[in-house]
Amino acid sequence: MMACLQATLVVFMILCGIVWSEQRYTKCTDPLGMEDGRIENGAITSSSQASDDKGPENARLNSVHDAWTSGITDYNQYIQVDLRRRHEITGIGTQGRGGSDDYITEYHVLYSDNGRDWMDYVNKLGRTKTFNANTDSTSMVQNTFEQPIVARYIRINPVQWHQYISMRMELFGCIYSSQTVQFGGDSLVRYDVSEHAYAIHSQHDSITLRFRTNEQDGIMMYGQGSQGDYICMQLVKGKLYLTLNLGTTWDSPGET
Numbered sequence: 001m002m003a004c005l006q007a008t009l010v011v012f013m014i015l016c017g018i019v020w021s022e023q024r025y026t027k028c029t030d031p032l033g034m035e036d037g038r039i040e041n042g043a044i045t046s047s048s049q050a051s052d053d054k055g056p057e058n059a060r061l062n063s064v065h066d067a068w069t070s071g072i073t074d075y076n077q078y079i080q081v082d083l084r085r086r087h088e089i090t091g092i093g094t095q096g097r098g099g100s101d102d103y104i105t106e107y108h109v110l111y112s113d114n115g116r117d118w119m120d121y122v123n124k125l126g127r128t129k130t131f132n133a134n135t136d137s138t139s140m141v142q143n144t145f146e147q148p149i150v151a152r153y154i155r156i157n158p159v160q161w162h163q164y165i166s167m168r169m170e171l172f173g174c175i176y177s178s179q180t181v182q183f184g185g186d187s188l189v190r191y192d193v194s195e196h197a198y199a200i201h202s203q204h205d206s207i208t209l210r211f212r213t214n215e216q217d218g219i220m221m222y223g224q225g226s227q228g229d230y231i232c233m234q235l236v237k238g239k240l241y242l243t244l245n246l247g248t249t250w251d252s253p254g255e256t
Contacts, residue, residue, distance in 0.1 A: 054066055061140060086152050093142040103136065106132060
């Protein structure tokens with residue numbers, strides 16, 4: 001049995017010039033504005049388009065003004081959205097082109113903060129994840145990301161399709177906000193989860209840690225429970241190590 005960590009997480013930062021940001025999970029599933037027009041036409045681009053009336057600005061969910069249809073039918077086509085600032089993107093919904101038999105059946109997702117350097121959304125094995133899409137041109141199929149994407153730009157790359165690469169879409173999520181602290185090398189932050197607006201749970205809680213440092217060694221995070229249990233994340237010669245000790249319980253004495 002895992003010993004429960006006490007409701008206090010102490011985060012030590014002893015690395016020179018580190019920046020630490022943390023975001024607690026809250027409900028973040030609202031449409032981001034493809035369907036209702038809050039995402040303006042100029043923010044939606046694509047690798048190609050079949051004609052003037054099949055441009056990326058037509059790729060709005062439930063649009064009656066056609067859809068985006070690529071001008072080239074190959075695996076390198078994409079539609080891209082600039083959200084103008086960083087968002088937490090939790091899902092994507094897709095449709096085919098209304099009044100036709102054109103739709104995508106599988107796609108990959110890429111994301112970026114600058115529109116130049118792109119990262120693939122990957123599965124637990126670190127491989128590019130393939131998302132299942134539509135089986136007709138009218139129904140909306142929504143995929144929810146197991147791990148939300150935090151980025152300004154999002155790109156959908158169709159890899160399988162029916163007849164033509166054609167789609168309408170919506171993005172789901174919320175504006176990304178984080179608490180950011182800078183340290184000079186000998187400071188610490190004490191984070192008490194019992195005082196947070198969202199109480200800690202035993203099954204799932206997450207804290208995202210993003211950092212920059214010029215040092216090779218140092219303790220990043222340390223949390224200690226009431227039964228000898230602790231968690232420690234540290235840099236050792238430039239490598240990140242996570243140590244977890246489950247402590248003792250009344251029916252399992254000694255370290256676990």
